[in-house]
Amino acid sequence: MNVRVVPANEASWEDLTxxxxxxxxxxxxxxRFKVVGWIWRDSTQEERSEALRAQTACGDPDAPATSGLVAYADGEPAGWVAVEPRVAYPKLRTMPVPWSGRQEDKDDPDVWAVTCFAVRAGYRGRGLTYDLAKAAVGFARERGARALEAYPMITEPGKVITWxxxxxxARQVFEEAGFTEVAHPTKRRVVMRVDIQ
Known part of the structure; x- marks a missing residue:
């Protein structure tokens, strides 16, 4: 596959959808880490879609900010990664996974975070998350991030990941992109980080 990754504001809303x-x-x-309310399902699908549309600024290449990257495989929209300053995710401040055993300024705007991947049906299992993770590091670097964090799962051969x-x-995706483990707060989740500057 020929893979090209672009900031979401350089992609169309139809492609991201x-x-x-x-x-x-x-x-x-x-x-999930942004909505007001107890959980993301406290908002409607329409509210979440409109929020994402505003955050990505899809279709506006001159937008001053965007919240992620879109991957194209052989010219077709195929993948997404959410990546932006960690402070853009207010719920990360209160969740145990990022902070268990760590003493750090939760409001440091120079630390960015990768919070989500999506790969379109028909393109899964082809390594697009590896391309997206590597691109996220470059994207954060270009925009002045000091570090980039992720909160991946540990996968086990033969064990199915549900829902x-x-x-x-997955941890190996971030390892391949140059991240190292900085905390292991639960049996299945780790905090990984790459220092950029």
């Missing part, structure tokens, strides 16, 4: 389809991230629209849990990515 095609990537999400009916997947777990497609229902959440990467609002979209892997939307946060």
């Amino acid at each position: 095609a990537v999400f389809g009916g997947s777990y991230p497609g229902r959440c629209r990467c609002q 979209g849990e892997l939307h946060v990515g």
